[in-house]
Amino acid sequence: MAKTYDYLFKLLLIGDSGVGKTSILFRFSEDAFNISFISTIGIDFKIRTIDLDGKKVKLQIWDTAGQERFRTITTAYYRGSMGIMLVYDVTNEKSFENIKNWIRNIEENASADVEKMILGNKCDLEAKRQVSKERGEQLAVEYQIKFIETSAKDSLNVESAFYTLARDIKAKMEKKQKEASNPAGARSGGHQLRNEPQRKPTSWLSRCSLL
Amino acid sequence: MSEVENNETPVQNEEKDYVEDGKNKFIVKCKFCGSRILDKKSAKYITIEKDLPLMQQDNNRKEGEIQNESVNEFYHVENMYTFENIGFTHTVANCKYLSCADCDAGPVGYYDNDTKHSYVAISRIVHA
Ligand SMILES: Nc1nc2c(ncn2[C@@H]2O[C@H](COP(=O)(O)OP(=O)(O)OP(=O)(O)O)[C@@H](O)[C@H]2O)c(=O)[nH]1
Ligand SMILES: [Mg+2]
Ligand SMILES: [Zn+2]
Numbered sequence: 001m002a003k004t005y006d007y008l009f010k011l012l013l014i015g016d017s018g019v020g021k022t023s024i025l026f027r028f029s030e031d032a033f034n035i036s037f038i039s040t041i042g043i044d045f046k047i048r049t050i051d052l053d054g055k056k057v058k059l060q061i062w063d064t065a066g067q068e069r070f071r072t073i074t075t076a077y078y079r080g081s082m083g084i085m086l087v088y089d090v091t092n093e094k095s096f097e098n099i100k101n102w103i104r105n106i107e108e109n110a111s112a113d114v115e116k117m118i119l120g121n122k123c124d125l126e127a128k129r130q131v132s133k134e135r136g137e138q139l140a141v142e143y144q145i146k147f148i149e150t151s152a153k154d155s156l157n158v159e160s161a162f163y164t165l166a167r168d169i170k171a172k173m174e175k176k177q178k179e180a181s182n183p184a185g186a187r188s189g190g191h192q193l194r195n196e197p198q199r200k201p202t203s204w205l206s207r208c209s210l211l
Numbered sequence: 212m213s214e215v216e217n218n219e220t221p222v223q224n225e226e227k228d229y230v231e232d233g234k235n236k237f238i239v240k241c242k243f244c245g246s247r248i249l250d251k252k253s254a255k256y257i258t259i260e261k262d263l264p265l266m267q268q269d270n271n272r273k274e275g276e277i278q279n280e281s282v283n284e285f286y287h288v289e290n291m292y293t294f295e296n297i298g299f300t301h302t303v304a305n306c307k308y309l310s311c312a313d314c315d316a317g318p319v320g321y322y323d324n325d326t327k328h329s330y331v332a333i334s335r336i337v338h339a
Contacts, residue, residue, distance in 0.1 A: 044300060044301045047292065
């Protein structure tokens with residue numbers, strides 16, 4: 001059967017235990033109606049189809065296991081991921097400090113060109129906040145990663161975060177494709193913005209068709 | 212359609228107004244929130260017998276007990292990326308249950324870890 005979509009992106013939710021990764025993926029609120037069967041088993045991943053500038057994009061979004069620590073997450077875990085949502089809890093200082101450790105772990109184990117985004121979750125809990133929005137923004141600038149505060153509870157900014165990450169992956173892919181069809185230009189770097197960091201050759205681009 | 216018992220599957224399929232050329236004639240949506248699960252004509256109609264846990268388990272059931280019902284009409288999806296929007300649960304007895312990606316209602320079907328094929332229970336979705 002003919003392929004009915006333009007892009008397929010595998011995305012991972014990463015972060016300390018309790019920051020809200022599962023809640024970001026699992027929208028059900030307990031007071032709606034009784035579907036405890038699904039919530040007791042838990043969701044492994046979701047497939048979502050979105051439209052990005054007229055292209056049909058499939059997102060496969062994976063939750064990661066609650067007890068995983070960055071020390072134990074290795075290459076196999078990240079295999080094939082093109083985007084990673086780094087989640088911390090704005091009411092938990094430690095989870096914010098650990099974002100740096102997660103980033104280091106990603107740099108050591110994931111594909112070099114994996115697209116990243118930082119989410120400061122639980123922004124509905126203003127009274128319990130320990131990490132200001134400004135500190136989140138600073139961290140993001142430091143690592144040149146996009147950042148947004150979210151509330152899985154209120155469904156605030158969650159969808160737009162996934163759109164943003166997907167759009168960045170798509171832009172990167174299209175840039176790579178353009179360079180591939182015009183290798184001379186890419187090598188000379190003539191069309192690159194001056195302060196854009198040099199990136200290693202893509203590896204997931206060639207792999208993504210196998211997913 | 213209780214006339215004559217007919218074992219010829221194709222003939223039976225012709226009788227279903229939601230099946231065309233052996234596939235789902237309409238868009239498949241979540242019963243509860245309308246989330247789009249499958250595009251029209253993207254999955255094969257099949258009849259097989261399968262026990263699926265009820266979408267709404269009785270709160271007064273015994274602990275650990277799962278209430279099932281037998282389901283026999285499905286849309287067969289060979290490649291999971293055919294789905295528009297869907298959730299996959301963690302594995303239970305070599306299968307994953309399918310749930311709505313938007314409201315998490317389910318199971319709306321199951322996924323077989325061996326064959327990697329998915330099956331959407333027609334009685335648990337709506338056509339549009
Ligand atoms: N107020 C508020 N609570 C949230 C939010 N997101 C998650 N929670 C709560 O935080 C707790 C932990 O959320 P989970 O989604 O289980 O966290 P997790 O990151 O999946 O944790 P692990 O699976 O252990 O890694 C739960 O009690 C959620 O209800 C949010 O945006 N706002
Ligand atoms: Mg979790
Ligand atoms: Zn739904």
